[in-house]
Amino acid sequence: KDLTMKLLTFARKDKLNVRPYPIDILVGDVVTMLERSISKKIEIKTNIEENLPDLLMDTNQIHQALLNICTNAADAMPDGGTLSIDARTYDVDSNFCSIHDNLSPGSYCRLSVRDNGVGISKNIIDKIFDPFFTTKSSEKGTGLGLSVTHGIIKNHNGDIGVYSEMGHGTEFRIFLPFAEYERPESTKAVEKKIAGGSETIMVVDDEVSILSFVDRLLSDLGYKVITANSGMEAFDLYRDRNDKIDLVILDIMMPKMDGNDVYAALKKMRPDVKCVISSGFSVDRKADKLIKSGANIFVQKPFRIEELADAVRQVLDNKR
Numbered sequence: 001k002d003l004t005m006k007l008l009t010f011a012r013k014d015k016l017n018v019r020p021y022p023i024d025i026l027v028g029d030v031v032t033m034l035e036r037s038i039s040k041k042i043e044i045k046t047n048i049e050e051n052l053p054d055l056l057m058d059t060n061q062i063h064q065a066l067l068n069i070c071t072n073a074a075d076a077m078p079d080g081g082t083l084s085i086d087a088r089t090y091d092v093d094s095n096f097c098s099i100h101d102n103l104s105p106g107s108y109c110r111l112s113v114r115d116n117g118v119g120i121s122k123n124i125i126d127k128i129f130d131p132f133f134t135t136k137s138s139e140k141g142t143g144l145g146l147s148v149t150h151g152i153i154k155n156h157n158g159d160i161g162v163y164s165e166m167g168h169g170t171e172f173r174i175f176l177p178f179a180e181y182e183r184p185e186s187t188k189a190v191e192k193k194i195a196g197g198s199e200t201i202m203v204v205d206d207e208v209s210i211l212s213f214v215d216r217l218l219s220d221l222g223y224k225v226i227t228a229n230s231g232m233e234a235f236d237l238y239r240d241r242n243d244k245i246d247l248v249i250l251d252i253m254m255p256k257m258d259g260n261d262v263y264a265a266l267k268k269m270r271p272d273v274k275c276v277i278s279s280g281f282s283v284d285r286k287a288d289k290l291i292k293s294g295a296n297i298f299v300q301k302p303f304r305i306e307e308l309a310d311a312v313r314q315v316l317d318n319k320r
Contacts, residue, residue: 017058018058018156019059020054021057022052022054022055023052024052026062033067038071039074041077041079041081042077042083043081045083048086049087052087054178058152061156062152065152068146068148070085072146073170076118077117081115082114083113083114086112087111090109091108092107100159102154108158108175108178109175110174110175111175112171114170114171116168119170153174160174194305194309195310196222197313198224199224202237202245202247202249203215204231204250204259204262205228206251207251230254230255234248234262235266238265242269246274247274247315249278250278251277252277252290259277263293267294274296276312277295277297278299279298279300296315297311297314299311
């Protein structure tokens with residue numbers, strides 16, 4: 001799932017799927033990936049302030065942004081060196097905001113990435129976030145990494161700056177907003193009870209493996225499940241049993257009769273049809289169209305059990 005989402009972030013401008021998330025866990029994931037991919041001559045150090053509040057972020061995009069910066073830092077140390085990643089609380093005042101106009105006064109997480117590599121010369125440092133600008137050869141860089149990173153940070157209502165000295169290294173400073181609540185002192189995951197029900201749900205998907213998985217999941221939670229392997233089959237089943245079906249979980253990308261066609265047909269038969277739509281493409285225009293047409297909620301594939309169960313319960317309880 002993580003690899004797929006990172007590729008999607010590279011491929012297009014993705015919608016933000018923001019949620020509170022611990023920065024220490026995200027940094028740990030990035031470090032794990034770096035340790036497998038950069039030179040063993042580079043030492044990675046981290047220094048994360050204890051009990052930092054969660055950040056409000058799209059984890060896949062911030063992961064990609066941080067990875068882009070760290071990869072560039074590693075490239076700046078071909079003979080080895082030290083890569084440092086720090087995170088701490090930073091209070092922003094009005095004077096600071098006059099320089100970083102994307103920020104408002106308040107507390108932010110300042111995420112710093114430092115290297116002791118070759119540095120960036122003064123005559124190009126103002127261009128490094130420009131699309132397609134790169135000092136690397138065509139085999140090693142496209143000039144899009146830092147441009148994508150800059151866009152991701154700005155879209156998170158944050159800001160990014162760079163400080164460098166030739167021969168002494170470079171430091172990127174990222175400012176990201178905290179979520180509205182404080183993290184508990186214990187960082188251990190709290191097991192959340194997954195809510196179930198007794199309603200009847202029709203699941204529509206052209207992938208048999210997904211149908212089987214969702215059928216088993218919902219049945220274990222107490223629901224009665226009807227499955228349809230195509231849009232046409234879903235149409236026929238709903239025509240015959242729509243008075244007994246409380247909710248439809250509908251895949252968007254299907255051959256012949258896709259999610260849009262199916263939803264339109266179901267809505268004609270029953271205008272108050274409740275529908276959870278699902279797709280592997282979070283910015284798919286068809287998903288936006290379905291939501292605007294009345295579908296209740298969107299769930300990104302591949303979804304976790306908790307995500308699907310929560311979405312189902314929200315719609316059935318008329319919360320979405």
